[in-house]
Amino acid sequence: MTELRWYGWGDAAKTYALNHRPDAWKFLCAALDLGGEERFPPCDFDSINLRSPRIDETTLLMALATDLRPTSTPAEAFVRNDKRVRVLHAYGRSYRDLIRLRRGEILNPPDAVVFPATEDQVVRLIQFCVDKNIALVPFGGGSSVVGGVEPRGERVTVTLDLARLNRLIALDAVSQTATIEAGILGPDLERELNAHGLTLGHLPQSFEFSTLGGWIATRGAGLASTKYGKIEAMTVSARVATPRGIVETRAAPATAAGPSFLQLVIGSEGTLGVITQATMRLHELPKASDYRALLFKRFGDGVVAIRDMLQSDIAPATVRLSDEDETRSFFSLREASTGWKGFTERIGIRAVTALGYSFERGALMILGFEGSADAVSAEQARGLAVCRAHGAFDLGHGVARAWLRDRYETPYLRDVLMDRGVLVDTLETATTWENLERLHGKLAAAIADAAASTGARALVMTHVSHCYRDGASLYVTFLARMARGKEIEQWETIKRAATDCIMANGGTLTHHHGVGYEHAPWMEKEIGARGMDALRAVKQALDPNDIMNPGKIFQ
Numbered sequence: 001m002t003e004l005r006w007y008g009w010g011d012a013a014k015t016y017a018l019n020h021r022p023d024a025w026k027f028l029c030a031a032l033d034l035g036g037e038e039r040f041p042p043c044d045f046d047s048i049n050l051r052s053p054r055i056d057e058t059t060l061l062m063a064l065a066t067d068l069r070p071t072s073t074p075a076e077a078f079v080r081n082d083k084r085v086r087v088l089h090a091y092g093r094s095y096r097d098l099i100r101l102r103r104g105e106i107l108n109p110p111d112a113v114v115f116p117a118t119e120d121q122v123v124r125l126i127q128f129c130v131d132k133n134i135a136l137v138p139f140g141g142g143s144s145v146v147g148g149v150e151p152r153g154e155r156v157t158v159t160l161d162l163a164r165l166n167r168l169i170a171l172d173a174v175s176q177t178a179t180i181e182a183g184i185l186g187p188d189l190e191r192e193l194n195a196h197g198l199t200l201g202h203l204p205q206s207f208e209f210s211t212l213g214g215w216i217a218t219r220g221a222g223l224a225s226t227k228y229g230k231i232e233a234m235t236v237s238a239r240v241a242t243p244r245g246i247v248e249t250r251a252a253p254a255t256a257a258g259p260s261f262l263q264l265v266i267g268s269e270g271t272l273g274v275i276t277q278a279t280m281r282l283h284e285l286p287k288a289s290d291y292r293a294l295l296f297k298r299f300g301d302g303v304v305a306i307r308d309m310l311q312s313d314i315a316p317a318t319v320r321l322s323d324e325d326e327t328r329s330f331f332s333l334r335e336a337s338t339g340w341k342g343f344t345e346r347i348g349i350r351a352v353t354a355l356g357y358s359f360e361r362g363a364l365m366i367l368g369f370e371g372s373a374d375a376v377s378a379e380q381a382r383g384l385a386v387c388r389a390h391g392a393f394d395l396g397h398g399v400a401r402a403w404l405r406d407r408y409e410t411p412y413l414r415d416v417l418m419d420r421g422v423l424v425d426t427l428e429t430a431t432t433w434e435n436l437e438r439l440h441g442k443l444a445a446a447i448a449d450a451a452a453s454t455g456a457r458a459l460v461m462t463h464v465s466h467c468y469r470d471g472a473s474l475y476v477t478f479l480a481r482m483a484r485g486k487e488i489e490q491w492e493t494i495k496r497a498a499t500d501c502i503m504a505n506g507g508t509l510t511h512h513h514g515v516g517y518e519h520a521p522w523m524e525k526e527i528g529a530r531g532m533d534a535l536r537a538v539k540q541a542l543d544p545n546d547i548m549n550p551g552k553i554f555q
């Protein structure tokens with residue numbers, strides 16, 4: 001079983017080999033004015049002191065079901081309140097979370113973590129929490145970056161980890177749908193479906209450590225969303241255990257039965273109830289795929305190329321366009337092997353720059369097609385023609401292969417950089433094509449200015465991904481020297497400036513990370529006061545005592 005890194009990302013046995021990338025650290029030191037000597041190591045796990053649990057395990061075990069015993073399954077498979085499990089469930093994986101974990105600052109951990117094995121046990125636990133006025137936090141993989149799984153408020157809090165609700169319940173091969181329990185992790189889900197020649201096609205960067213229920217609860221998006229859609233497009237129906245009982249939506253390909261209750265469940269972030277299972281739309285496993293990298297002279301040329309592709313009904317699985325700063329950083333972080341080596345041997349950097357392209361000031365696009373062999377070659381030919389018409393230079397497969405290989409590895413880089421005193425975080429939004437370049441410029445400037453106000457020079461890198469006929473998502477990664485001793489205040493200054501900028505300049509508050517408590521202050525601006533009233537009324541109808549994930553979405 002994978003041992004999770006308690007203060008950072010993923011598998012504790014893995015790290016990001018910064019040393020294999022010859023220019024990377026030098027590049028970052030120059031870009032961020034780093035001295036290179038700074039260190040911010042995590043505290044010693046043994047030195048962390050947690051408040052004592054305010055509820056005992058036996059009470060919770062009894063609450064799940066009296067008929068649990070006699071059973072061959074040990075009690076700790078159902079209920080735990082040891083330090084390790086409480087630390088692992090105290091926070092998600094936002095920058096704020098990782099700073100507090102490194103400092104050993106865990107002031108409000110859950111009092112216990114419960115692992116129900118059946119929906120019936122979920123229902124009993126909810127009823128117990130209602131009766132005792134205990135707050136209940138649903139927990140999938142815990143990869144939230146908006147504070148979604150953190151206990152809030154003074155009440156005793158139990159975290160409900162869905163890890164044991166992880167079965168494929170039914171597969172309808174004729175309709176290409178499957179009903180699956182919500183706690184299944186990405187790799188397990190794909191393994192089950194792939195055995196039947198099928199895929200969900202949802203591949204977020206957190207894929208290995210996030211769950212179906214978490215994806216639905218946060219309206220997530222995967223890297224192939226341009227072809228397969230966001231999770232809300234993949235979800236046919238869901239079953240939710242609420243404090244007022246089970247709510248199940250009808251599995252139909254489409255309906256005109258009033259406003260969509262399913263769409264209220266999607267994105268509800270555990271505030272209405274626990275999603276126990278969902279029926280999902282599937283696709284045949286692609287028989288062929290083609291991923292290649294293209295270089296544009298300017299970011300704006302690439303933006304227009306994507307828009308033209310999408311509006312000509314060309315549907316890449318992945319289209320991801322980095323702005324000039326991200327392109328420059330991508331090539332500086334390259335590994336001296338595989339894709340890059342192949343590229344430099346085959347084409348050569350000089351040949352590309354002689355044609356007026358630049359790895360310093362150009363814009364890199366990863367363009368991937370998936371499907372039947374015929375469809376891939378036809379669509380790719382059309383897509384490439386559009387990109388060439390906008391001046392793209394085809395870098396071939398090697399660079400794209402290296403990007404695909406590393407896609408689940410880059411989250412480990414954050415821990416390595418934080419070790420070295422670097423603030424590193426990401427944020428995202430979406431807007432129309434008409435507004436996209438304007439918002440891109442404003443947002444980069446707002447982040448750089450806010451970082452400067454904290455005395456740090458920022459590296460702000462953006463890419464366009466998750467593309468639609470009418471617009472696309474902007475995904476921003478920003479780095480700066482940590483303001484030591486004021487790490488969280490510095491980050492809050494930047495995050496607030498960025499979010500204010502998004503809201504003032506026509507972006508959505510969030511395209512796929514969700515609301516949690518980090519984005520809650522801006523929710524009224526996003527959907528209006530009456531919109532908030534309506535959502536509160538739904539919450540009141542299903543969870544009148546506010547036991548479900550209090551403090552999230554609603555302030």
Ligand SMILES: Cc1cc2nc3c(=O)[nH]c(=O)nc-3n(C[C@H](O)[C@H](O)[C@H](O)COP(=O)(O)OP(=O)(O)OC[C@H]3O[C@@H](n4cnc5c(N)ncnc54)[C@H](O)[C@@H]3O)c2cc1C
Pocket residue numbers: 009092093094137138139140141142143144145148149162182183203204205206209210211212213214215216217218219220221222223268269270271273274275276411512513514516549552
């Ligand atoms: C390195 C990294 C990369 C990421 N990349 C992406 C990405 O590419 N795309 C993307 O969309 N997001 C991404 N995220 C954000 C995060 O992974 C997503 O929000 C993901 O959908 C959360 O899934 P989870 O299972 O970890 O949910 P958790 O973090 O456990 O929970 C998230 C929220 O959903 C609620 N919840 C969880 N399960 C249930 C359930 N069964 N019923 C009701 N409520 C529930 C929780 O209470 C919480 O409010 C990334 C995060 C990290 C740290």
